[in-house]
Amino acid sequence: xxxxxxxxxxxxxxxxxxxxxxxxxxxxxxxxxxxxxxxxxxxxxxxxxxxxxxxxxxxxxxxxxxxxxxxxxxxxxxxxxxxxxxxxxxxxxxxxxxxxxxxxxxxxxxxxxxxxxxxxxxxxxxxxx
Amino acid sequence: xxxxxxxxxxxxxxxxxxxxxxxxxxxxxxxxxxxxxxxxxxxxxxxxxxxxxxxxxxxxxxxxxxxxxxxxxxxxxxxxxxxxxxxxxxxxxxxxxxxxxxxxxxxxxxxxxxxxxxxxxxxxxxxxxxxxxxxxxxxxxxxxxxxxxxxxxxxxxxxxxxxxxxxxxxxxxxxxxxxxxxxxxxxxxxxxxxxxxxxxxxxxxxxxxxxxxxxxxxxxxxxxxxxxxxxxxxxxxxxxxxxxxxxxxxxxxxxxxxxxxxxxxxxxxxxxxxxxxxxxxxxxxxxxxxxxxxxxxxxxxxxxxxxxxxxxxxxxxxxxxxxxxxxxxxxxxxxxxxxxxxxxxxxxxxxxx
Amino acid sequence: xxxxxxxxxxxxxxxxxxxxxxxxxxxxxxxxxxxxxxxxxxxxxxxxxxxxxxxxxxxxxxxxxxxxxxxxxxxxxxxxxxxxxxxxxxxxxxxxxxxxxxxxxxxxxxxxxxxxxxxxxxxxxxxxxxxxxxxxxxxxxxxxxxxxxxxxxxxxxxxxxxxxxxxxxxxxxxxxxxxxxxxxxxxxxxxxxxxxxxxxxxxxxxxxxxxxxxxxxxxxxxxxxxxxxxxxxxxxxxxxxxxxxxxxxxxxxxxxxxxxxxxxxxxxxxxxxxxxxxxxxxxxxxxxxxxxxxxxxxxxxxxxxxxxxxxxxxxxxxxxxxxxxxxxxxxxxxxxxxxxxxxxxxxxxxxxxxxxxxxxxxxxxxxxxxxxxxxxxxxxxxxxx
Numbered sequence: 001x002x003x004x005x006x007x008x009x010x011x012x013x014x015x016x017x018x019x020x021x022x023x024x025x026x027x028x029x030x031x032x033x034x035x036x037x038x039x040x041x042x043x044x045x046x047x048x049x050x051x052x053x054x055x056x057x058x059x060x061x062x063x064x065x066x067x068x069x070x071x072x073x074x075x076x077x078x079x080x081x082x083x084x085x086x087x088x089x090x091x092x093x094x095x096x097x098x099x100x101x102x103x104x105x106x107x108x109x110x111x112x113x114x115x116x117x118x119x120x121x122x123x124x125x126x127x128x129x
Numbered sequence: 130x131x132x133x134x135x136x137x138x139x140x141x142x143x144x145x146x147x148x149x150x151x152x153x154x155x156x157x158x159x160x161x162x163x164x165x166x167x168x169x170x171x172x173x174x175x176x177x178x179x180x181x182x183x184x185x186x187x188x189x190x191x192x193x194x195x196x197x198x199x200x201x202x203x204x205x206x207x208x209x210x211x212x213x214x215x216x217x218x219x220x221x222x223x224x225x226x227x228x229x230x231x232x233x234x235x236x237x238x239x240x241x242x243x244x245x246x247x248x249x250x251x252x253x254x255x256x257x258x259x260x261x262x263x264x265x266x267x268x269x270x271x272x273x274x275x276x277x278x279x280x281x282x283x284x285x286x287x288x289x290x291x292x293x294x295x296x297x298x299x300x301x302x303x304x305x306x307x308x309x310x311x312x313x314x315x316x317x318x319x320x321x322x323x324x325x326x327x328x329x330x331x332x333x334x335x336x337x338x339x340x341x342x343x344x345x346x347x348x349x350x351x352x353x354x355x356x357x358x359x360x361x362x363x364x365x366x367x368x369x370x371x372x373x374x375x376x377x378x379x380x381x382x383x384x385x386x387x388x389x390x391x392x393x394x395x396x397x398x399x400x401x402x403x404x405x406x407x408x409x410x411x412x413x414x415x416x417x418x419x420x421x422x423x424x425x426x427x428x429x430x431x432x433x434x435x436x437x438x439x440x441x442x443x444x445x446x447x448x449x450x451x452x453x454x455x456x457x458x459x460x461x462x463x464x465x466x467x468x469x470x471x472x473x474x475x476x477x478x479x480x481x482x
Numbered sequence: 483x484x485x486x487x488x489x490x491x492x493x494x495x496x497x498x499x500x501x502x503x504x505x506x507x508x509x510x511x512x513x514x515x516x517x518x519x520x521x522x523x524x525x526x527x528x529x530x531x532x533x534x535x536x537x538x539x540x541x542x543x544x545x546x547x548x549x550x551x552x553x554x555x556x557x558x559x560x561x562x563x564x565x566x567x568x569x570x571x572x573x574x575x576x577x578x579x580x581x582x583x584x585x586x587x588x589x590x591x592x593x594x595x596x597x598x599x600x601x602x603x604x605x606x607x608x609x610x611x612x613x614x615x616x617x618x619x620x621x622x623x624x625x626x627x628x629x630x631x632x633x634x635x636x637x638x639x640x641x642x643x644x645x646x647x648x649x650x651x652x653x654x655x656x657x658x659x660x661x662x663x664x665x666x667x668x669x670x671x672x673x674x675x676x677x678x679x680x681x682x683x684x685x686x687x688x689x690x691x692x693x694x695x696x697x698x699x700x701x702x703x704x705x706x707x708x709x710x711x712x713x714x715x716x717x718x719x720x721x722x723x724x725x726x727x728x729x730x731x732x733x734x735x736x737x738x739x740x741x742x743x744x745x746x747x748x749x750x751x752x753x754x755x756x757x758x759x760x761x762x763x764x765x766x767x768x769x770x771x772x773x774x775x776x777x778x779x780x781x782x783x784x785x786x787x788x789x790x791x792x793x794x795x796x797x798x799x800x801x802x803x804x805x806x807x808x809x810x811x812x813x814x815x816x817x818x819x820x821x822x823x824x825x826x827x828x829x830x831x832x833x834x835x836x837x838x839x840x841x842x843x844x845x846x847x848x849x850x851x852x853x854x855x856x857x858x859x860x861x862x863x864x865x866x867x
Contacts, residue, residue, distance in 0.1 A: 009614060014189075014230040030615065036726075056636070056735055058628035059681040060620060064608050065601040067620045069473070070180060075621055077629055077730040085730040087616045091179065092147045092464065095681075100636050108189040108230055109181040110217075111619060120217055122226065123619065125181060127147075 013123035027083035142194025171372025175399025187292035194452035207265025212248025247429020274402035289399025293407035313433030347434035363421035369395035490519025496694035530571030531818035564610035568821025569851030569860030591819035640788035646673035656808020663814030692814030719863035721747025756780035763824035821851035
């Protein structure tokens with residue numbers, strides 16, 4: 001039953017809410033209770049910028065069961081402008097266009113579902129910016 | 130009688146999926162004559178949603194663009210209304226996901242609408258009404274669909290995907306709603322029964338007694354109500370089940386091709402159902418000048434039409450470029466798919482459990 | 483803290499063991515270790531296993547395995563640090579003996595992976611990543627290491643061929659290991675032409691899905707001397723460390739920080755430095771991992787792990803033979819058992835029992851076992867007395 005987890009993840013998956021340490025400025029996505037850099041417990045909630053750059057990437061050709069129908073698909077580590085990193089699929093482009101340094105933008109997409117009758121998990125994917 | 134509150138559009142945005150399929154590709158699979166379909170329907174290709182795109186995702190993206198074209202705090206949006214015939218859930222609203230994604234929850238009223246291809250304009254009508262009634266400062270209305278045509282059916286050549294979103298308000302308007310008029314009858318021209326995957330339609334009955342009768346009825350009604358004539362409008366948008374019908378109905382009403390041109394997206398977009406006339410409006414706003422008047426008439430099977438008269442304000446020039454233009458999304462980097470990929474994307478292939 | 487010795491090891495051939503259950507493969511190896519040690523009792527058991535729950539639907543395997551080994555009522559505990567579970571079990575056993583709480587401890591590792599299909603196995607292994615922020619979005623382990631490889635190639639000029647050389651070397655070594663799952667030799671061309679799994683990693687860059695178990699007996703050096711007069715192996719150093727669970731949260735995407743920290747702990751405890759190491763068994767779950775590990779362990783300079791393998795220094799007969807056993811790549815990778823099997827190889831080498839793959843004159847050996855994309859690492863240094 002993933003419904004409670006889906007619900008809990010919405011601030012991050014839908015709105016990209018992150019925690020920014022009030023003391024050292026480090027951005028945490030998802031937000032944390034304690035800063036791993038300076039041990040501060042004071043954070044402000046910020047939203048990650050939707051624009052970023054690919055730091056590294058791969059093409060998943062052997063997917064986990066829930067992503068069977070989508071393979072092959074590109075995935076990358078994306079650094080967002082203003083801080084914060086995500087691991088996300090990179091869609092709506094040719095695999096040859098994906099490269100390190102590629103500018104991308106976060107879009108709202110369907111990520112996975114519990115079969116044909118279960119809850120649909122929405123979240124973020126990246127598209128060429 | 131007290132003067133009616135001025136309401137209209139504060140922000141607008143559209144969303145077009147990147148994938149396309151050409152009429153030739155569908156015709157190749159079903160052994161039909163592509164040329165006669167292209168000529169008969171007046172369209173060459175249509176948009177195809179990727180497996181990770183649905184009415185909810187497109188609504189969210191269109192709404193985000195609408196927010197980019199205004200400075201409205203999402204928390205001031207008092208209602209989210211989404212019109213679609215392809216809500217991802219049969220039971221569970223599209224609107225709550227959209228509201229959550231744009232940060233408008235929990236002080237909000239949500240409702241999903243369904244009225245074949247008219248659900249989007251319905252959402253717009255209700256959003257305008259609740260703002261006019263003073264219930265809230267802003268209301269978000271979306272028309273979006275990832276409509277399905279049965280494999281090999283004539284509808285398969287046109288059933289497409291797209292969305293348009295409008296933030297209705299009383300201030301900072303980029304287009305004022307001057308008048309609305311609706312025209313409905315019980316006309317069974319197209320339907321989808323509960324639990325059916327594909328819709329059914331009544332063939333040629335969907336034309337003259339359905340589409341044309343209701344659009345003409347709504348047009349005549351609103352022109353009479355406002356005392357306007359086609360030449361009073363810079364632009365006109367009619368529901369676009371294909372490329373041909375909006376052209377024909379425009380001509381019947383005395384509109385020129387130039388007037389319908391900016392919003393006439395169907396030749397390369399296809400029929401985005403609830404998104405159709407709303408997307409036509411967003412594309413028209415992309416080119417409209419301050420002072421331009423726009424006539425918009427939707428059509429939904431079953432059947433009815435909502436008509437709107439919009440007058441564009443000076444603000445359009447300030448916000449137009451704050452988000453991508455509808456035609457740019459339609460024309461930039463289309464990704465063509467073959468029928469097999471399309472069938473996979475659209476869930477048309479029977480798979481093992 | 484008392485000195486601790488490894489006095490017995492046991493392992494059987496790994497592979498797709500269709501006819502054997504998790505409990506059977508574990509007990510077989512445990513009995514071999516007990517026999518090899520020559521002990522008549524054990525005080526405690528620690529078992530490393532990553533995911534018996536997802537692979538065979540069985541949790542609580544401490545009790546299960548103690549029971550089937552005929553060892554109940556001894557205390558038996560399962561430890562889990564993803565693919566480093568075996569190494570962590572060894573460290574827990576070491577701590578238990580060193581502290582004086584127990585005198586003779588059986589440490590083991592086991593994973594029965596072939597009862598589920600390939601995509602379910604991919605999913606189960608994927609749970610070692612950050613499920614909510616990596617796994618949810620569709621990443622796999624080959625995918626995470628592929629991104630590490632892509633970045634290493636970009637930053638340090640590591641070549642696709644150098645990655646392949648890791649697999650070629652390990653299969654060459656594995657061909658001399660009778661217990662290896664895939665003891666065949668391969669060529670660089672074969673690696674480069676094998677099926678793509680997660681670009682740029684191909685199937686021959688990846689360790690396989692394996693059923694297997696491994697066990698070792700730890701006891702105080704004092705007790706060991708009473709049981710055996712020669713071939714004693716002392717646990718000279720032990721280190722364990724963590725890093726961010728999500729790969730994307732690492733400031734440096736090609737540095738295995740947990741391995742570097744764990745190695746420093748172990749080096750310090752053992753009073754050794756990288757150049758003192760005669761051979762190393764490391765966690766080559768993917769070819770790129772071995773390249774990054776040799777850097778983190780201080781064998782190769784930062785960024786030069788690719789050139790290091792190309793130089794031949796990591797072959798048997800080279801400066802520091804790495805994965806003389808065949809590594810995870812050729813020997814197999816039943817995740818929970820891997821860390822213990824690494825210890826077993828070093829023990830065989832230090833006892834000079836490694837046959838054709840013997841590293842001549844080996845006195846000091848190192849093991850490095852890693853979980854997730856480097857979220858956990860365990861390093862041990864063993865020394866022949």
